[in-house]
Amino acid sequence: MVLRLRVVRSPGWEGGEEGVEGGEEGPGREWPEGVLAMPPHANVSAVATTESPALSRPGAFPAVAVGGSLVAAAVVAVRLAGMGGHPVVQSFVVVFTSIVVEALPFILLGALVAAGIEVFVPQDAFDRVARFPLGLQLPAAALGGFAFPVCECGSVPVARRLIARGMHPASGLAFMLAAPILNPIVLASTVIAYRGLGLSFQMAAGRVLLGLALAVVAGWALGGDSAAELLKERPGEPPPAPYRSAMRAPARSAAFADHLAADFFFMGSFVVAGAALAAALQTVIPQSLVAGLARTPVVGSLALMGIAFVLSLCSEADAFVAVSLTQFPIGAQLAFLVFGPAVDAKLALLYSASFRRRFVGRLLIVTVPVVLAGSLWFEALVR
Amino acid sequence: MSRGAARASSHRGFDRRAVRAGALGLWSLVFAWLWLSGEMTRYLGPRTYWVAPFGAVALGVAAVVTAVPARRSADRSDLSTADGVRFGVLLLPLMAIVAVPGAQLGSQAAATKAPSGVLAGAAAAAPGAPASGPIGFRDIYYAGQSESYALERGLADGTGVELTGFVTHPPSLPEGSFALTRFYVSCCAADAIPYSVPVRPPGPVVPSAYPDDQWLEIRGRLGQLDTGFTLSPHSITRVKAPDDPYLY
Numbered sequence: 001m002v003l004r005l006r007v008v009r010s011p012g013w014e015g016g017e018e019g020v021e022g023g024e025e026g027p028g029r030e031w032p033e034g035v036l037a038m039p040p041h042a043n044v045s046a047v048a049t050t051e052s053p054a055l056s057r058p059g060a061f062p063a064v065a066v067g068g069s070l071v072a073a074a075v076v077a078v079r080l081a082g083m084g085g086h087p088v089v090q091s092f093v094v095v096f097t098s099i100v101v102e103a104l105p106f107i108l109l110g111a112l113v114a115a116g117i118e119v120f121v122p123q124d125a126f127d128r129v130a131r132f133p134l135g136l137q138l139p140a141a142a143l144g145g146f147a148f149p150v151c152e153c154g155s156v157p158v159a160r161r162l163i164a165r166g167m168h169p170a171s172g173l174a175f176m177l178a179a180p181i182l183n184p185i186v187l188a189s190t191v192i193a194y195r196g197l198g199l200s201f202q203m204a205a206g207r208v209l210l211g212l213a214l215a216v217v218a219g220w221a222l223g224g225d226s227a228a229e230l231l232k233e234r235p236g237e238p239p240p241a242p243y244r245s246a247m248r249a250p251a252r253s254a255a256f257a258d259h260l261a262a263d264f265f266f267m268g269s270f271v272v273a274g275a276a277l278a279a280a281l282q283t284v285i286p287q288s289l290v291a292g293l294a295r296t297p298v299v300g301s302l303a304l305m306g307i308a309f310v311l312s313l314c315s316e317a318d319a320f321v322a323v324s325l326t327q328f329p330i331g332a333q334l335a336f337l338v339f340g341p342a343v344d345a346k347l348a349l350l351y352s353a354s355f356r357r358r359f360v361g362r363l364l365i366v367t368v369p370v371v372l373a374g375s376l377w378f379e380a381l382v383r
Numbered sequence: 384m385s386r387g388a389a390r391a392s393s394h395r396g397f398d399r400r401a402v403r404a405g406a407l408g409l410w411s412l413v414f415a416w417l418w419l420s421g422e423m424t425r426y427l428g429p430r431t432y433w434v435a436p437f438g439a440v441a442l443g444v445a446a447v448v449t450a451v452p453a454r455r456s457a458d459r460s461d462l463s464t465a466d467g468v469r470f471g472v473l474l475l476p477l478m479a480i481v482a483v484p485g486a487q488l489g490s491q492a493a494a495t496k497a498p499s500g501v502l503a504g505a506a507a508a509a510p511g512a513p514a515s516g517p518i519g520f521r522d523i524y525y526a527g528q529s530e531s532y533a534l535e536r537g538l539a540d541g542t543g544v545e546l547t548g549f550v551t552h553p554p555s556l557p558e559g560s561f562a563l564t565r566f567y568v569s570c571c572a573a574d575a576i577p578y579s580v581p582v583r584p585p586g587p588v589v590p591s592a593y594p595d596d597q598w599l600e601i602r603g604r605l606g607q608l609d610t611g612f613t614l615s616p617h618s619i620t621r622v623k624a625p626d627d628p629y630l631y
Contacts, residue, residue, distance in 0.1 A: 071471060075482040084483035087491030087596070093483040094492075098426035098572035100476040101417065104410060105438040108445060189430075253448075261403040261449040269469035272476060282573065286495050313574055320430075320569030321576070 088283055096279035099346070102314055103153045103271050110154025111263035114161040119256045126166035134168055134220075141171035142215040145179035151315045152180035152341045153271055153350070157263045160231060160354050169230045170223025174215040180315040180341035181211030190337065193319035202382050203319075203334065210338045210374035218342070218366045222359070232356050234266060270353045274346025278312035281345060285310060300332035301375045305368065308340030309348075315341035331379025339371045397462040404450035406473050407442050413477060414438035424627040425487065428568040487628050490551040490595035493564050493577035518544050519630060520565045520578035527611025540607040544614065546580065547622060550597045556581050561593045563601055563614065568629040575629065581613040598624045 083089055129137065148155070159176030163169050180186065187204050194203040223230070287307060304325065313321060318340050322333045348360050417423040418435035427434060462470075480486075488496075518538065526533035533539065548563040556562060562579035566572075582601060584593075593599070603616035 068471065071478055075478050078482040087489050089483060090486040091488055091492040093479045093486040094426065094488050094572045097476050097479055101426050102431055102434055102571040105434050105441060108441055257448045260445060261407065265403055265406065265469050269472040272472050283495060311573060314570060316570065321574045
C-alpha cells in the first residue's frame with residue numbers, strides 16, 4: 001500500500017508557523033511517501049488515505065458542476081417523460097425518501113456525539129478505559145447502549161470515533177452492535193408493540209439478552225484487529241485529536257463543527273445509498289416469496305433475517321413490523337429484531353465505508369449463527 | 384511563489400465548509416417544508432412526526448455552526464471530487480421528491496409488500512386486545528383470523544362497515560371481485576403493511592370499472608367465508624386520495 005499524506009492546516013492552532021520540513025505550505029497538498037520528518041508540534045496533521053488522488057483532488061469545480069447538471073437533467077427527463085406516474089417508481093421514491101427522512105436526524109445525532117467525543121473528551125479518559133481488562137471492557141461497552149438513545153445509523157460514527165480515540169476495537173464494536181438494540185426507546189417500542197400479544201416482557205428481555213450476547217460475541221470475534229487494521233481511513237476527514245488540548249475555546253468550536261459536518265456528510269451519503277438499495281429491494285422482491293418459507297422455526301428465522309436485511313428498518317420502529325409478521329414463529333420475530341439492527345442493506349454500505357474490507361462478510365459469519373441459535377432457544381422457552 | 388499567491392491560486396473550487404453548511408441548510412429547509420406543509424404524512428407515521436421539526440431545527444443549527452467558522456476562517460479548503468459526489472448523493476432524495484411529486488404507495492407496493500397475500504389464511508395470531516373506534520381494515524383482517532377477536536370487536540356476518548381505500552386486484556380473488564386496500568404505517572412508509580378486504584360488487588362487473596389505485600368509499604355489509612371476511616357493497620363512491628393516505 002502506498003501511504004499518501006494530505007497536509008491539513010489546523011484551524012485555531014496557536015503555535016508558530018512551522019511547516020512540513022522541506023515542503024511548501026498549502027492546504028490539501030499531497031506529499032510523496034517519506035516526507036514524514038516534521039517537528040512533533042508542527043502545524044499539520046497527516047491523514048492516511050487510500051482514495052485515488054483524482055477523487056481527493058481539491059478544486060473539483062468542473063466535475064461537481066457536470067455531475068449536478070446530469071442529476072438536474074435526469075430530474076427534468078423523469079418529469080417530462082411522465083415516468084413519475086409509474087407505480088414502481090412511486091413505490092421506490094416513497095420508501096427511499098421515508099428511510100432517508102427518518103434516518104438523517106439520527107445520523108446528525110450520531111455525528112454530534114462523535115464530534116463531541118473527538119473534540120471535548122480528553123485523551124486521558126480513553127487511556128484510562130483502555131487499561132481495563134477486555135473481559136470488563138466488552139460487556140461494559142455493550143451495556144453502554146442503555147444510555148445512548150440512537151439507532152444503528154447513529155451508533156456507527158460514534159463507535160468509529162471511540163475506536164479511533166483508543167477504545168479497544170472489540171469494545172467499540174460491541175457498543176456499536178448493542179446500542180441500537182438496548183437503547184431505552186427501542187425497548188419501549190418493543191414493549192408497546194408486543195403488549196397486544198401479552199409478550200411484552202418476554203420479547204423485550206429476549207431482545208436485550210440476545211442483543212447483548214451478539215454484541216459481546218461479535219465484538220470479541222471481530223475486534224482482534226488494531227484500530228488501524230479495522231478502520232478505513234477517510235480522505236478529507238478533519239485532523240485527529242491529540243493536538244486538541246492546545247486549542248482555545250473558539251478553535252475547539254470550529255473543530256467540533258468540522259467533525260460534525262464531516263461525519264454527517266460521510267455517513268449521510270452512505271445512508272442515502274443504502275436507503276436506495278433497500279427501497280429497490282423492497283420494490284422488486286415480493287415478500288410473499290420469503291413468507292412462504294415461514295412455517296418452521298429454523299427456516300422462518302433465516303427468512304426473517306433476510307427480510308430484516310432487505311427492509312433496513314430503524315431499530316426504533318422495527319418491533320411494530322415484527323409483531324405484524326404473524327405467520328412467522330415468535331423466535332423468528334426475535335431474530336428479525338436482533339439481526340436487523342446489526343446488519344441490513346443500508347448498514348452494509350455504511351460498514352463498508354467505515355471499516356476495512358471483508359468486515360460485513362465476517363460480521364455475517366458471526367451474526368447469523370448467534371442470532372439463529374438465540375432465536376431457537378427463545379422459541380423453545382416461550383412456546 | 385509567495386504564500387499568498389499559492390493560497391490564492393488554490394482557491395478555484397468550492398469552499399468545503401460552505402458546501403457542507405449549504406447541504407445541512409438545504410436539508411433543514413426540506414424538513415421544515417415536510418413539517419409545515421403536512422407532507423411528512425406521506426413518508427412518516429405519527430410516532431416519528433417529531434423527526435420533521437427536530438430535523439428542521441437541528442440541521443439548521445448544524446448548518447449555522449458549520450457556516451460560521453467557514454466565514455471566519457482564513458484557512459479555507461476546497462471541495463474535493465469525493466466530497467462533491469457525497470454532496471450529490473445527499474441531494475438525491477430531494478431530487479426524487481422534485482421529480483416524482485406526490486408519490487404514494489399503491490397497488491404495486493401492496494402486491495409486493497403483502498406478507499402473505501391478501502387474506503391468504505395464514506395461521507395468524509391476532510392481537511389479544513382489539514382496538515376501539517370505527518371498524519378498519521386491520522380489524523377485519525384479524526377478525527378473519529381469530530374468532531375471539533371477531534367476537535370482542537363485534538364483527539360477524541352482516542356487520543355494516545364504511546371503508547375508504549384504493550383498489551387492488553390480488554390474483555387470489557375470483558374474477559369480478561377486487562380488493563379495497565389501505566396501508567398501515569408504524570414509523571415510516573418503509574414499514575407500511577397493506578391490509579385488504581375483498582369486495583364483491585353485485586352483478587357483472589367490467590374489469591376496467593375499478594382500475595388499480597382508484598380510491599373508493601364503500602358502504603356495505605361483511606360476509607364471512609372460511610378464508611375471512613368479504614365486503615358486499617351497498618354503495619361505491621369514487622373519491623380523491625386522502626391527504627393522509629395511511630392508517631395507523
